[in-house]
Amino acid sequence: MSGYHLKKKGGFPLATLKYSRQRESIKHYLSITTKHPTADEVYMHMKKEFPNISLGTVYRNLNLLTDLGEAVKISTPDGGDRFDGRLEPHNHFLCTKCGRLLDLDIDMRSVEAATRKAAENFDGIITSSTTLFYGECSDCIKKS
Amino acid sequence: MSGYHLKKKGGFPLATLKYSRQRESIKHYLSITTKHPTADEVYMHMKKEFPNISLGTVYRNLNLLTDLGEAVKISTPDGGDRFDGRLEPHNHFLCTKCGRLLDLDIDMRSVEAATRKAAENFDGIITSSTTLFYGECSDCIKKS
DNA sequence: TTTAGTGCAAACGATTTGCAAAATA
DNA sequence: TATTTTGCAAATCGTTTGCACTAAA
Numbered sequence: 001m002s003g004y005h006l007k008k009k010g011g012f013p014l015a016t017l018k019y020s021r022q023r024e025s026i027k028h029y030l031s032i033t034t035k036h037p038t039a040d041e042v043y044m045h046m047k048k049e050f051p052n053i054s055l056g057t058v059y060r061n062l063n064l065l066t067d068l069g070e071a072v073k074i075s076t077p078d079g080g081d082r083f084d085g086r087l088e089p090h091n092h093f094l095c096t097k098c099g100r101l102l103d104l105d106i107d108m109r110s111v112e113a114a115t116r117k118a119a120e121n122f123d124g125i126i127t128s129s130t131t132l133f134y135g136e137c138s139d140c141i142k143k144s
Numbered sequence: 145m146s147g148y149h150l151k152k153k154g155g156f157p158l159a160t161l162k163y164s165r166q167r168e169s170i171k172h173y174l175s176i177t178t179k180h181p182t183a184d185e186v187y188m189h190m191k192k193e194f195p196n197i198s199l200g201t202v203y204r205n206l207n208l209l210t211d212l213g214e215a216v217k218i219s220t221p222d223g224g225d226r227f228d229g230r231l232e233p234h235n236h237f238l239c240t241k242c243g244r245l246l247d248l249d250i251d252m253r254s255v256e257a258a259t260r261k262a263a264e265n266f267d268g269i270i271t272s273s274t275t276l277f278y279g280e281c282s283d284c285i286k287k288s
Numbered sequence: 289t290t291t292a293g294t295g296c297a298a299a300c301g302a303t304t305t306g307c308a309a310a311a312t313a
Numbered sequence: 314t315a316t317t318t319t320g321c322a323a324a325t326c327g328t329t330t331g332c333a334c335t336a337a338a
Contacts, residue, residue, distance in 0.1 A: 018292045018337050039327075054295045059328060061293090075219040080327050091262065093270070104266055110258040118250040118277055124237065126279040133262055135270040162312050162317045183303075198320045203303060205318095224302055 023061045025049055030071050030085025036092070036101040038080045076101065076132065091130075095137035104133055167205045169193055174215050174229025180236070180245040182224045218245065220276065235274070239281035248277055 029045055030037075037045070043058045062083055065071035074082040076094055082101055084092075091111070093104040111131060119126045136144075173189055174181075181189070187202045206227055209215035218226040220238050226245055228236075235255070237248040255275060263270045 016292080016338095020293055020336080022294075052295065054297095055327095056296075056329075057294055060330095063329095073221055075221045077217050077219045077225070081221070093262075093266065093268065095268065096271075102268075104262055106258065106262040106265070110254075110261045114250065114254040114258050114275065115277065117254045118235065118237075118248055121250070122237065122248060124239065124246075124279055124281040124285065126237070126277050127240075128279070129275055129277045131258065131273055131275040133259065133270050133273045135268055135272070137268040141268065160313095160317080164311080164318055166319075184301095196320065198322095199302095200304075200321075201319055204305095207304095 020061075022046070022050060022053060022057055023064065026058065026061045027065055027070060027085065030065070030083055033085070034103065036074060036082040036084050036103075038082055040080070042083065074101065074130075074132075091133065093133040093135065093137070095140055096134055097136055097140040100137055100139075102137060164205075166190070166194060166197060166201055167208065170202065170205045171209055171214060171229065174209070174227055177229070178247065180218060180226040180228050180247075182226055184224070186227065218274075218276075220245065235277065237277040237279065237281070239284055240278055241280055241284040244281055244283075246281060 026042060026046060029042065033045075035041065039059055039062055040055070042062065043053070043055050046053045046058060062071065062073075065085075066073045066083075070085070070087070072084045072087070074084055074092060076082065078099065086103065089108050089111075091104045091106055093102045094100075095102070111129070115126060115129050118129075170186060170190060173186065177189075179185065183199070183203055183206055186206065187197070187199050190197045190202060206215065206217075209229075210217045210227075214229070214231070216228040216231070218228055218236060220226065222243065230247065233252050233255075235248045235250060237246045238244075239246070255273070259270060259273050262273075
């Protein structure tokens with residue numbers, strides 16, 4: 001694990017990594033929560049364990065984990081990015097009433113089929129895709 | 145099932161609309177461009193016709209058009225939102241090299257199939273979905 | 289000792305908002 | 314006239330960055 005190099009977004013070499021308690025804890029939190037927290041929510045949670053942790057440290061580690069492929073950044077039309085530590089391919093659902101972001105497990109073969117279809121009439125290279133579903137979550141349905 | 149999602153902020157009734165030359169022009173520009181411009185790019189373009197137009201006005205109208213379903217806001221993991229005046233269901237491709245956002249026409253039936261699959265094991269209501277494809281565009285492939 | 293990571297605060301880019309004037313109905 | 318929209322500027326939000334210090338290797 002030590003001394004490995006990898007590439008950042010622009011192709012810049014990334015320096016060798018050193019262990020950090022904060023980073024490990026952030027990674028662990030992302031791996032157990034199902035909340036898809038924003039950076040600020042991660043920050044609030046980390047404060048319990050590291051009262052002096054700074055928001056900058058949280059952002060730096062979230063970006064690092066994302067670059068390492070150990071976390072996923074999810075962009076939605078409303079508000080800041082969300083982070084997800086679940087690494088297997090899956091999709092997300094955004095409730096347009098309460099704003100909750102939920103995991104949505106579907107047979108990925110249907111998604112792959114759609115991607116293959118997309119690739120047919122396209123003269124670039126498609127390497128991945130993300131689908132975000134919208135609608136009303138069960139909690140909001142109950143309340144209405 | 146469309147690839148679009150109409151965003152209503154609170155569910156409260158929308159105030160009566162009055163005509164505005166700026167809004168019409170923004171709407172028209174979105175309907176003819178294939179650039180998927182950012183708010184700032186729309187602003188720059190509008191300045192030719194309305195030298196004194198303000199960025200605030202552009203944002204207000206882009207949001208209004210989005211709420212009305214007459215434009216679509218596209219969120220990507222890098223940078224600001226893009227806007228699209230093309231209303232038929234279609235998908236988008238983001239080049240991870242040059243950042244260009246392109247239209248991607250695929251047989252929507254494969255997307256609908258994926259959505260139907262998604263709905264099966266989900267106890268909320270899915271009303272729409274958007275898929276964003278990633279990869280390298282043909283221009284960038286040529287250059288490498 | 290050398291290098292990476294941290295906390296802090298300031299800077300930043302994107303977007304929103306309060307207000308008085310202008311346009312529309 | 315009454316109400317909406319505009320231009321402007323200040324404010325806000327999410328995120329990044331420079332720096333001196335601390336922790337890890």
